Amino acid sequence: MRGGHSRARLATAAVGLVLVVGGFAWAVTDLPAFGHYHHRYGAYLAQHSLPQRGATNSINVITFDYRGFDTLGEEFILFVAVVGVVVLLRRLRGEEDESDEDINESQPLASESLRWLGVASAAPLAVIGAYVVTHGQLTPGGGFQGGVILMAAVTIVFVGGEFMIMLRLRARAQFLEMGEALGAAGLAVLGFGGLIASGVFFENFIPHGHRGSLFSGGFLTIANLAVGIEVAGAILMVLAELLDQRLLTRPA
Amino acid sequence: MSVYPYLVAAWLLGCGLYGIVTSRNYIHLTICLTVVQASTYVLLLSVGYVNGAQAPIYAGISERSVVVDPIVQALTLTDVVVEATVVALLLALILQANKRYGTTDPDRMTRMHDE
Amino acid sequence: MSQLAPLSVAIPLLVAALLTCAGAFLPRLAVDLIATLTALACFAMTLTLIIHVGSGLEVYWFGGWHVTHGVAVGIDFAVGPIGAGLATFISLLMVLALISSTRGLDVKHPYYQVLMLTFLAGMVGFCLSGDLFNMFVLFELMSISAVALVGYKVHERAALEGGLNFAVINTIGGFLFLLGIGLVYSRTGALNLAQIGHYLAHSGNDRVVMVAFALIASGLLIKAAVVPFHFWLADAYAVALTPVCLLLAGAMSELGLYGLGRIYFSAFEPALSGHTGTLRAIFVGIGLLTSLWGGLMALTEDHLKRLLAFVTIAFIGVFLTGLGLLSPDGVAGTAVYVLADGFGKALLFACAGMIQHRLGRLSQSRLHGRARSLRLIGALFLAGGLLIAALPPFGPFLGKSMIEDAAVKVGYGFVPPLIALSSALCGAAVLRAYACVFLGWGEAPGRADQTDEDTEPETTDSHDRTPLVQLIPAIVLLAGAIGVGVWFGFADLAETAATRFTDVHGYLVTVLAASGHPIPPAASSSPAWYDWLYCGGATVAAVAFAAAGVWGRRYLPWGCRLTDAASRVLAPLRRTHSGQIGDYTAALTLGVGVFGGLLALTLL
Numbered sequence: 001m002r003g004g005h006s007r008a009r010l011a012t013a014a015v016g017l018v019l020v021v022g023g024f025a026w027a028v029t030d031l032p033a034f035g036h037y038h039h040r041y042g043a044y045l046a047q048h049s050l051p052q053r054g055a056t057n058s059i060n061v062i063t064f065d066y067r068g069f070d071t072l073g074e075e076f077i078l079f080v081a082v083v084g085v086v087v088l089l090r091r092l093r094g095e096e097d098e099s100d101e102d103i104n105e106s107q108p109l110a111s112e113s114l115r116w117l118g119v120a121s122a123a124p125l126a127v128i129g130a131y132v133v134t135h136g137q138l139t140p141g142g143g144f145q146g147g148v149i150l151m152a153a154v155t156i157v158f159v160g161g162e163f164m165i166m167l168r169l170r171a172r173a174q175f176l177e178m179g180e181a182l183g184a185a186g187l188a189v190l191g192f193g194g195l196i197a198s199g200v201f202f203e204n205f206i207p208h209g210h211r212g213s214l215f216s217g218g219f220l221t222i223a224n225l226a227v228g229i230e231v232a233g234a235i236l237m238v239l240a241e242l243l244d245q246r247l248l249t250r251p252a
Numbered sequence: 253m254s255v256y257p258y259l260v261a262a263w264l265l266g267c268g269l270y271g272i273v274t275s276r277n278y279i280h281l282t283i284c285l286t287v288v289q290a291s292t293y294v295l296l297l298s299v300g301y302v303n304g305a306q307a308p309i310y311a312g313i314s315e316r317s318v319v320v321d322p323i324v325q326a327l328t329l330t331d332v333v334v335e336a337t338v339v340a341l342l343l344a345l346i347l348q349a350n351k352r353y354g355t356t357d358p359d360r361m362t363r364m365h366d367e
Numbered sequence: 368m369s370q371l372a373p374l375s376v377a378i379p380l381l382v383a384a385l386l387t388c389a390g391a392f393l394p395r396l397a398v399d400l401i402a403t404l405t406a407l408a409c410f411a412m413t414l415t416l417i418i419h420v421g422s423g424l425e426v427y428w429f430g431g432w433h434v435t436h437g438v439a440v441g442i443d444f445a446v447g448p449i450g451a452g453l454a455t456f457i458s459l460l461m462v463l464a465l466i467s468s469t470r471g472l473d474v475k476h477p478y479y480q481v482l483m484l485t486f487l488a489g490m491v492g493f494c495l496s497g498d499l500f501n502m503f504v505l506f507e508l509m510s511i512s513a514v515a516l517v518g519y520k521v522h523e524r525a526a527l528e529g530g531l532n533f534a535v536i537n538t539i540g541g542f543l544f545l546l547g548i549g550l551v552y553s554r555t556g557a558l559n560l561a562q563i564g565h566y567l568a569h570s571g572n573d574r575v576v577m578v579a580f581a582l583i584a585s586g587l588l589i590k591a592a593v594v595p596f597h598f599w600l601a602d603a604y605a606v607a608l609t610p611v612c613l614l615l616a617g618a619m620s621e622l623g624l625y626g627l628g629r630i631y632f633s634a635f636e637p638a639l640s641g642h643t644g645t646l647r648a649i650f651v652g653i654g655l656l657t658s659l660w661g662g663l664m665a666l667t668e669d670h671l672k673r674l675l676a677f678v679t680i681a682f683i684g685v686f687l688t689g690l691g692l693l694s695p696d697g698v699a700g701t702a703v704y705v706l707a708d709g710f711g712k713a714l715l716f717a718c719a720g721m722i723q724h725r726l727g728r729l730s731q732s733r734l735h736g737r738a739r740s741l742r743l744i745g746a747l748f749l750a751g752g753l754l755i756a757a758l759p760p761f762g763p764f765l766g767k768s769m770i771e772d773a774a775v776k777v778g779y780g781f782v783p784p785l786i787a788l789s790s791a792l793c794g795a796a797v798l799r800a801y802a803c804v805f806l807g808w809g810e811a812p813g814r815a816d817q818t819d820e821d822t823e824p825e826t827t828d829s830h831d832r833t834p835l836v837q838l839i840p841a842i843v844l845l846a847g848a849i850g851v852g853v854w855f856g857f858a859d860l861a862e863t864a865a866t867r868f869t870d871v872h873g874y875l876v877t878v879l880a881a882s883g884h885p886i887p888p889a890a891s892s893s894p895a896w897y898d899w900l901y902c903g904g905a906t907v908a909a910v911a912f913a914a915a916g917v918w919g920r921r922y923l924p925w926g927c928r929l930t931d932a933a934s935r936v937l938a939p940l941r942r943t944h945s946g947q948i949g950d951y952t953a954a955l956t957l958g959v960g961v962f963g964g965l966l967a968l969t970l971l
Binding site for chain 3: 013015019020024026028030032042045065067068069074076077080086087089092174178182184185188191199200201202204
């Protein structure tokens with residue numbers, strides 16, 4: 001039965017894959033040649049993002065201003081995923097914690113140099129992350145990218161071998177959660193701000209400032225900040241939840 | 253030559269789907285799903301490329317320079333976030349499934365109705 | 368007034384985020400109250416929206432970015448009557464679902480309520496959006512929330528399996544959708560549906576457009592669970608919490624079809640208008656196959672929720688048949704049927720949830736006769752079964768008759784008997800379940816599996832009484848299913864709405880040129896004599912099949928041989944629903960390939 005099942009499955013998949021990949025390849029041969037993008041929408045947004053919003057990173061302007069509603073949805077997808085991970089990895093009846101001493105003993109000891117490297121990298125990463133978040137509208141980067149780097153600043157300590165730090169993080173999970181939720185709410189509130197100030201949801205209602213300055217782009221700075229906090233908080237929460245699972249014991 | 257990047261996307265799609273069909277480990281299956289996602293990134297980014305153009309960041313370059321399409325880059329950013337979230341949820345489900353079934357082999361997990 | 372469209376999406380999202388912060392400090396009742404009030408506010412907003420929109424089309428541009436030099440710069444919500452109506456229906460279902468989960472549902476608050484609110488926001492936004500990539504983002508928001516809600520009961524193996532299958536298959540669908548968007552963007556350079564339509568009207572059909580449509584349609588049909596993409600649905604709907612099932616069955620599957628219709632009529636119709644006949648044949652074919660497959664599988668199922676999941680699949684097939692006729696009459700009939708049948712299926716799931724609460728199990732063979740004392744629930748279940756068999760003159764009958772008329776009008780005369788057969792099979796499955804569980808007559812269709820039983824009940828309240836908060840939503844759903852048919856003039860409203868939905872030129876003009884394009888109110892014809900015949904016949908056939916299932920083995924001389932032969936024929940069909948993700952993905956790949964191949968053949 002097992003063999004028959006697999007053979008039928010492989011045969012079906014083989015036919016299907018030939019059709020799908022072949023069909024897709026057949027279609028892409030008809031696309032404009034690589035390197036010859038010529039449409040007006042992209043050109044319009046690229047050319048007008050600097051004059052209209054005073055921000056030099058046109059991708060950031062598109063993400064948060066022209067197509068800001070997509071980003072609101074995307075941010076909430078991240079938010080829902082974190083809530084989902086918390087819900088799916090929740091403590092069930094009968095699952096208990098290892099005690100802290102057991103945890104410390106059961107971890108393999110990392111070498112001294114590795115631990116020092118981890119701890120020493122944390123501060124530079126945090127600074128880089130903060131830079132990428134706040135300068136999102138000027139140089140490549142933005143809330144999402146900077147948020148991941150900020151998260152890395154905390155994670156690198158764990159990766160280096162300082163497990164106790166992550167335990168304290170796990171204990172503070174509630175603050176992480178609140179920070180992450182406030183970041184998500186922050187972007188929604190910005191949208192409402194546009195609604196209240198200019199009568200249109202998600203309108204960029206803050207004055208644009210000089211080009212190239214830190215506060216150019218209107219509300220882009222705030223949006224980048226909100227998203228940076230949310231992303232960092234979200235990924236750390238997921239890490240804390242997964243760590244929680246690692247440390248659970250089930251009754252025999 | 254000019255169609256090559258798109259064919260890479262097609263190949264990635266095929267590899268990812270093949271991996272999902274024949275997978276014997278759910279974590280491997282999740283990674284195959286990310287391979288399918290990679291095909292969407294490759295397609296989107298290749299669509300927007302302009303030969304000899306700069307990145308669409310105007311810091312330090314003239315306002316009138318030719319840049320690649322910034323929209324597909326914003327779309328890919330959204331796509332990456334969506335991928336990460338799906339992978340996170342799948343991994344949480346796999347963790348719990350491993351606890352209940354004792355295995356991560358999709359074929360070995362019993363279904364609700366046996367034949 | 369025009370702000371209601373974005374607010375109906377933004378307010379549930381904002382409340383969800385704030386509930387996560389504050390919810391740990393608030394008591395359970397407060398969180399439930401806030402969530403229910405938010406859903407109620409969403410319902411009020413979408414209701415006002417549809418009343419205000421009427422037969423017109425309202426366009427809302429986010430961030431104040433209007434069309435500049437003929438380029439749609441920002442994202443828009445293009446609110447038409449069908450979209451707003453569907454959004455209203457979804458909000459109503461969410462209100463009822465949240466009410467029924469207030470008392471005793473064993474969930475971790477506030478996370479459950481937060482997930483329900485984001486689910487609502489995703490669905491409502493999907494109905495209203497007019498931008499292709501925005502639809503993808505909201506599609507993913509809806510799917511992620513649904514995955515977390517389906518896999519909620521992590522202590523049960525079946526729930527984990529259902530959640531995993533659902534997550535993987537839906538994600539593949541999402542990526543196929545995105546590949547299609549990439550191809551469309553490369554060809555047209557636009558993401559706004561009207562802009563794409565405008566461009567394609569000039570450039571016409573070619574390989575890229577056809578394959579892009581195939582990929583986008585596949586992604587949406589995977590969400591809608593038509594054959595052969597439907598395998599995940601039975602696994603997922605059987606294990607989700609009951610209030611979530613209300614929404615999944617009543618709304619989420621239909622959204623896949625709504626998306627398909629919306630994208631076809633706004634963006635692709637200008638390019639594909641020459642191939643309407645072929646497309647119609649393909650969609651109607653797939654729809655009929657799905658409806659019959661679902662009906663046959665429902666008859667063989669023992670687990671109540673899985674049975675209802677197959678009933679859902681069967682009805683998706685009928686909806687696709689109606690939509691696939693690609694005419695205003697077909698769309699109108701589908702709209703009415705989606706509403707009426709959505710109420711009916713949600714009612715049946717609510718009854719299943721109440722049975723689970725009172726008796727702790729959902730397998731017909733284990734429940735045999737034990738629900739005799741649950742008379743009110745039994746009456747509701749019976750009413751639901753008769754309604755979905757299209758008992759005249761109620762809601763489902765009206766919808767079905769409109770679809771049948773539309774089919775006959777385009778020359779597809781074989782459609783009415785086939786969808787009547789499908790309704791009969793589904794009705795028979797439900798009626799036989801009623802007889803088995805509530806009356807103790809006959810045998811159960813299959814044997815229960817050990818893993819069928821919940822290890823822990825869903826609810827924590829006392830199991831001796833059915834709480835009012837579960838009963839009242841069920842009664843409201845019954846009223847809805849009946850009322851849709853009895854409300855005179857509803858069919859005319861649906862016809863006008865459908866005319867707006869299929870009015871391609873008007874859509875392009877309203878969105879891109881911001882000029883209104885009024886359409887005259889349309890009138891629908893009342894059900895013809897053969898509609899009464901088909902639907903009455905379907906109900907009678909449902910009762911007859913159910914009776915044969917209950918007593919056939921014992922009283923008919925050839926009953927045993929017939930049922931054995933039927934089991935042997937259906938066994939391979941049952942085996943395809945193996946629960947293994949590799950099989951599902953293989954079938955999905957073949958389905959996409961064949962569907963794309965069929966579409967490509969129209970070009971050559």
